[in-house]
Amino acid sequence: xxxxxxxxxxxxxxxxxxxxxxxxxxxxxxxxxxxxxxxxxxxxxxxxxxxxxxxxxxxxxxxxxxxxxxxxxxxxxxxxxxxxxxxxxxxxxxxxxxxxxxxxxxxxxxxxxxxxxxxxxxxxxxxxxxxxxxxxxxxxxxxxxxxxxxxxxxxxxxxxxxxxxxxxxxxxxxxxxxxxxxxxxxxxxxxxxxxxxxxxxxxxxxxxxxxxxxxxxxxxxxxxxxxxxxxxxxxxxxxxxxxxxxxxxxxxxxxxxxxxxxxxxxxxxxxxxxxxxxxxxxxxxxxxxxxxxxxxxxxxxxxxxxxxxxxxxxxxxxxxxxxxxxxxxxxxxxxxxxxxxxxxxxxxxxxxxxxxxxxxxxxxxxxxxxxxxxxxxxxxxxxxxxxxxxxxxxxxxxxxxxxxxxxxxxxxxxxxxxxxxxxxxxxxxxxxxxxxxxxxxxxxxxxxxxxxxxxxxxxxxxx
Amino acid sequence: xxxxxxxxxxxxxxxxxxxxxxxxxxxxxxxxxxxxxxxxxxxxxxxxxxxxxxxxxxxxxxxxxxxxxxxxxxxxxxxxxxxxxxxxxxxxxxxxxxxxxxxxxxxxxxxxxxxxxxxxxxxxxxxxxxxxxxxxxxxxxxxxxxxxxxxxxxxxxxxxxxxxxxxxxxxxxxxxxxxxxxxxxxxxxxxxxxxxxxxxxxxxxxxxxxxxxxxxxxxxxxxxxxxxxxxxxxxxxxxxxxxxxxxxxxxxxxxxxxxxxxxxxxxxxxxxxxxxxxxxxxxxxxxxxxxxxxxxxxxxxxxxxxxxxxxxxxxxxxxxxxxxxxxxxxxxxxxxxxxxxxxxxxxxxxxxxxxxxxxxxxxxxxxxxxxxxxxxxxxxxxxxxxxxxxxxxxxxxxxxxxxxxxxxxxxxxxxxxxxxxxxxxxxxxxxxxxxxxxxxxxxxxxxxxxxxxxxxxxxxxxx
Numbered sequence: 001x002x003x004x005x006x007x008x009x010x011x012x013x014x015x016x017x018x019x020x021x022x023x024x025x026x027x028x029x030x031x032x033x034x035x036x037x038x039x040x041x042x043x044x045x046x047x048x049x050x051x052x053x054x055x056x057x058x059x060x061x062x063x064x065x066x067x068x069x070x071x072x073x074x075x076x077x078x079x080x081x082x083x084x085x086x087x088x089x090x091x092x093x094x095x096x097x098x099x100x101x102x103x104x105x106x107x108x109x110x111x112x113x114x115x116x117x118x119x120x121x122x123x124x125x126x127x128x129x130x131x132x133x134x135x136x137x138x139x140x141x142x143x144x145x146x147x148x149x150x151x152x153x154x155x156x157x158x159x160x161x162x163x164x165x166x167x168x169x170x171x172x173x174x175x176x177x178x179x180x181x182x183x184x185x186x187x188x189x190x191x192x193x194x195x196x197x198x199x200x201x202x203x204x205x206x207x208x209x210x211x212x213x214x215x216x217x218x219x220x221x222x223x224x225x226x227x228x229x230x231x232x233x234x235x236x237x238x239x240x241x242x243x244x245x246x247x248x249x250x251x252x253x254x255x256x257x258x259x260x261x262x263x264x265x266x267x268x269x270x271x272x273x274x275x276x277x278x279x280x281x282x283x284x285x286x287x288x289x290x291x292x293x294x295x296x297x298x299x300x301x302x303x304x305x306x307x308x309x310x311x312x313x314x315x316x317x318x319x320x321x322x323x324x325x326x327x328x329x330x331x332x333x334x335x336x337x338x339x340x341x342x343x344x345x346x347x348x349x350x351x352x353x354x355x356x357x358x359x360x361x362x363x364x365x366x367x368x369x370x371x372x373x374x375x376x377x378x379x380x381x382x383x384x385x386x387x388x389x390x391x392x393x394x395x396x397x398x399x400x401x402x403x404x405x406x407x408x409x410x411x412x413x414x415x416x417x418x419x420x421x422x423x424x425x426x427x428x429x430x431x432x433x434x435x436x437x438x439x440x441x442x443x444x445x446x447x448x449x450x451x452x453x454x455x456x457x458x459x460x461x462x463x
Numbered sequence: 464x465x466x467x468x469x470x471x472x473x474x475x476x477x478x479x480x481x482x483x484x485x486x487x488x489x490x491x492x493x494x495x496x497x498x499x500x501x502x503x504x505x506x507x508x509x510x511x512x513x514x515x516x517x518x519x520x521x522x523x524x525x526x527x528x529x530x531x532x533x534x535x536x537x538x539x540x541x542x543x544x545x546x547x548x549x550x551x552x553x554x555x556x557x558x559x560x561x562x563x564x565x566x567x568x569x570x571x572x573x574x575x576x577x578x579x580x581x582x583x584x585x586x587x588x589x590x591x592x593x594x595x596x597x598x599x600x601x602x603x604x605x606x607x608x609x610x611x612x613x614x615x616x617x618x619x620x621x622x623x624x625x626x627x628x629x630x631x632x633x634x635x636x637x638x639x640x641x642x643x644x645x646x647x648x649x650x651x652x653x654x655x656x657x658x659x660x661x662x663x664x665x666x667x668x669x670x671x672x673x674x675x676x677x678x679x680x681x682x683x684x685x686x687x688x689x690x691x692x693x694x695x696x697x698x699x700x701x702x703x704x705x706x707x708x709x710x711x712x713x714x715x716x717x718x719x720x721x722x723x724x725x726x727x728x729x730x731x732x733x734x735x736x737x738x739x740x741x742x743x744x745x746x747x748x749x750x751x752x753x754x755x756x757x758x759x760x761x762x763x764x765x766x767x768x769x770x771x772x773x774x775x776x777x778x779x780x781x782x783x784x785x786x787x788x789x790x791x792x793x794x795x796x797x798x799x800x801x802x803x804x805x806x807x808x809x810x811x812x813x814x815x816x817x818x819x820x821x822x823x824x825x826x827x828x829x830x831x832x833x834x835x836x837x838x839x840x841x842x843x844x845x846x847x848x849x850x851x852x853x854x855x856x857x858x859x860x861x862x863x864x865x866x867x868x869x870x871x872x873x874x875x876x877x878x879x880x881x882x883x884x885x886x887x888x889x890x891x892x893x894x895x896x897x898x899x900x901x902x903x904x905x906x907x908x909x910x911x912x913x914x915x916x917x918x919x920x921x922x923x924x925x926x
Contacts, residue, residue, distance in 0.1 A: 004538060007470065075467060075545075075842060082538075086612075104567065106843045108881070148839050149549075168631075171884040174891050175838045375638045376611050379538060380569045418571070418881050421634040428637050 004085055006098075006249040008078035014244040015065055017237045020276040020347055022061035023283050025460035028233075028350055031318035032308055036453055039318045046217045047226045049125035052118065055234035063237065065117075072116050072149060076105045077241065081249035082413075086377040088397070095400035097393060098258070099413040100246045100274060107172070109383065109415030110270045111142030111229055114238035118227050119146040128223040129153035131215045133183065133208030135162055136337030137169025138383070138415060139229030144178035157183035157211045161202035162337060169419055183208040190214050190314045204330050205341055206313030213316045230267025231311060231320070231345045239273025246410060247277055257286050258410035260396050264388040265292035265301065265359070266338040268345030270414040276347075278410075279356050282463070292348060292359045293388040295339045295367075297435040298331040300324055301352060301359035303442050304344075308453040311343055321455035322349045325437075326445040332435045334364050335423030336384040355463035362391045363434040368427040370394050371417070383415035384423045467548055469561075469712040471541035477707040478528055480700045483739040483810055485524035486746050488923035491696075491813055494781035495771055499916055502781045509680045510689045512588035515581065518697035526700065528580075535579050535612060539568045540704065544712035545876075549840040551860070558863035560856060561721070562876040563709045563737055570635070572846065572878030573733045574605030574692055577701035581690050582609040591686040592616035594678045596646065596671030598625055599800030600632025601846070601878060602692030607641035620646035620654075620674045624665035625800060632882055646671040653677050653777045667793050668804055669776030676779045693730025694774060694783070694808045702736025709873060710740055720749050721873035723859050727851040728755035728764065728822070729801040731808030733877040739810075741873075742819050745926070754859075755811060755822045756851040758802050758830075760898040761794040763787055764815060764822035766905050767807075771916040774806055784918035785812045788900075789908040795898045797827050798886030799847040818926035825854045826897040831890040833857050834880070846878035847886045 021028050030038035041053045048056070055063060065073075084097040102110035122130060130152055134140025140156040147154035156178050163170060163182040173180040183203045184191035190210040194201060201207075209228075216226035228235060250258065261278055263271030271292045282288050294301050300323045309324040311317035324343045325331075331340040351357045371387035373394065374380070382390060389411045400407050417424070426432040484491050493501035504516045511519070518526060528536075547560040565573035585593060593615055597603025603619040610617035619641050626633060626645040636643040646666045647654035653673040657664060664670075672691075679689035691698060713721065724741055726734030734755045745751050757764050763786045772787040774780035787806045794803040814820045834850035836857065837843070845853060852874045863870050880887070889895040 005473075007472070009470070010468075145842055149842050167888070168881070168884045171888050171891070172844060172881070175835065175844055175884075175887050176842075177839060372638065376640060379608055379612050379639075381635060381638055418631070418635070421631045421638075424638050425630070425634050428634070 004083050006081040006253045008248055012248055013078050014241050016062040018240040018277045019061055019237055020279055021059050023280050024350055026458035029321040029455055031320050033318055049122050049127055049225055051121045051125055052234050055237055069117050069120050078245045079104050081246055084378050090377045091397045093397040093401040094406045095397045095409050097409045099411050100242055101413050103413055103416035107142040107145045109138045111139050112145055113241055114235045115142040115146035117238045119150040119152055122225055123150050123152055127225050130227045131155045131212040132227045133157045133212040135159050135205045137166050138338055141169055141172040143227055144173040144176035148176040154178035156180045157208040159183055159203040159208050183211050188214040209312035210314030210316050230269040233347055235269050236272040236345055236347050239269045240276050242273035243277035255408050257281055259407040260409045261290045262389050262392045262411040264385045265294055266341050268348040270412050272348055274412040282356055290357045291392055292357055293392045294361050295334055295336055296361045296363045297334045297437055298340050299361045299437055300344050302361045305446050305449055306455050306457055307449050308455050320346050322346050326448040328448055329445045338385040353457045354460050360392055362388050365432055365434045367391045381417045383417045384420050386414045467546050469544040469716045475711055476541050477704050479525040481703040481740045482524055482700055483742055484522050486743050487813055489921035492784040492918055494783050496781055512585050512590055512688055514584045514588055515697050518700055532580050532583050541708045542567050544709055547841050553840045554860045556860040556864040557869045558860045558872050560872045562874050563705055564876050566879035570605040570608045572601045574602050575608055576704055577698045578605040578609035580701045582613040582615055585688055586613050586615055590688050593690045594618045594675040595690045596620045596675040598622050598668045600629050601801055604632055604635040606690055607636040607639035611639040617641035619643045620671040622646055622666040622671050646674050651677040672775035673777030673779050693732040696810055698732050699735040699808055699810050702732045703739050705736035706740035718871055720744055722870040723872045724753045725852050725855045725874040727848045728757055729804050731811040733875050735811055737875040745819055753820050754855055755820055756855045757824050758797055758799055759824045759826045760797045760900055761803050762824045762900055763807050765824045768909050768912055769918050769920055770912050771918050783809050785809050789911040791911055792908045801848040816920045817923050823855055825851050828895055828897045830854045844880045846880045847883050849877045
């Protein structure tokens, strides 16, 4: 039988998360408050519980995973590492392609890896309910799942256009007991203000974040906090279980470190989860090419600016040092809803500045072509976000065919596409279009960043 | 960590299928032709390839699984055996509940277990394309998946109402390259005849089967055959990999044989796949209760008649000895589309007659209540078909709580419900209704069976 699946058993599940902040050559820039001064942990306390704030600001290299969290993660973890031998054959490539299959979680993506710890730490801290936002619905359903198992109430502000177009994602949240609300809503000042001026707005992730934060901080009981599915340090930390497992699995498969690591990147968490434990090896001298992939419709890493910017439209979040297209930027409605975000996780951005990560942008049509090749060779239907990673994998594997190099390519199969088949429908019926953000649009959006504090680029120059 | 997941490694995957026909105390009744005489293998040759017909009529106990088929099954098999500790806690039951998780396949159900061998044997026999029918879409998508990997064309006649209401299942088939057609269609005589008299018919599984068989046998190239996703002996044979794995996994978990085995049953294949390898132990003297569960809206096992009947509306199939409500019976549109079939696999029916299997009917509302309990305890969203098994599991576990018995309950988690959330929507919004087929309806339908040959009940009287 072909060695297409590398499993770890219970005893091999990672017991600690890896914190890249401990090893970056130059220290992380701090988040800034409205006054331009660094935000202290206390200032975040109305939004997040203190145990998660401690993780957010920690520079400790390894952080223990509580056994109660492992008990829940163990329901679907360790996730399989699979070798894409059928894709390799189809491409006639000498490359060996491995992928971490995060689609096996109950919510169908990597998101529960952080939803579960976030719900658990909040519960430990005495919190009774969480608010969050969701775009395509992967994060909202993951948090609903986690809250259901851990015993928290969950309120999800779902971008209105997705709320209407994706009733099934909403239903997943409802089955898990969450309260899912179309955003903008009448429940918050942020929502009411926007509805007053734009009653027919389809909503956006930036608006939904503003509403979710407001709903948390204005709850007079003090028992509500906000939860974010990507971008922040503690979220990326929780996702490193992916890369730590992958490392052990590659070793089991008789491989050394991969030559190329690829993940799609919207807020950065699935990419970071796979890549960070390997980035540590790069920092320690290993040679690898690590590629976060974004859509050409939302090219913050390849064409945005490294700057201090807000994470939301209403400027309720602190200023984060990140590659951004501006917090007012509304990307075109490509099907990869999870990649339609103006900013990027500061830890990923710092890695880009350092030269550790080499971002790349791919257009929508090529992604769906790649997803179709994947479905017919590897037999599974990937999420539109994941198709961006697959497109880059196919490119790299094709380069290996031309050069004859037997590179090891590792990527994150971040989620299945069973809830996102509308994009395939558009592709199959010839209605899918590409979208490359025009230069003048980029410039116009970057203009809006002019008043923001400069995020000084601290490039180590090693890579 | 809690022992909630029992995995087998590559070396432990079953290498043979188990054939219950070899061990039933009384021999199987043969299928009959239109003349009332037993159908010979040759007569089936226009419909199925001879290598599958040989399996259909075989009484050999163990049949080798070709290594090429194992290579494909190994992509997701052995499937996990999981222990439902969270449900156990919720129910405060001393019972130990295990379930075989067949939702992990790329198509999301147990169906690929037979779709892959069927496609492979057809390909070996020189067949170029397969036709089939699908109701809810689980089978159609599984066969599309298998044909895509093995390299066959695939034409699926999908019951019109599902074709319109479930565009995502149709899209799965299209992504895997299948041609999915609403049935009744203009492509067949059977379809045209029905459309002429009932242009607005929503279609039915019985009609779609007629169309798919006609499309196969009338192809003048001789390179097309028909494929069925349940009912037939060879289909159930392929599914026994489920029960064989489960047996090895229970042993690993330190359990002896289960006390109770449960599966939902539409055509019978997921139930049989889990139950048959354990039925062999019963035949050899072990004590177990094995329960196939059907909906009260389509109660063929509990209220139908054991008789020779056709598998389709247009009477194109041979007469099969089975529990039936009559081949013209159209069940109410409950959400468990896979359980809306008038008949049942002859091997399962013979087991019922023998007393090996004790069928039970459950109403729709109770099934969804059970599915909601499941989602909030075990964390996954089950298919509407699977919820019937879960409802019976909860009943049995509650009995154990009352009696204090520490029974081992094993059931088949036959598929996830991510493509079938409309039923949850109806439940959550209070619109879901129960339906128990009234007595006069049963009697009226059984009347239609009066002219059929008697299927002599050969009860061994041992159970």
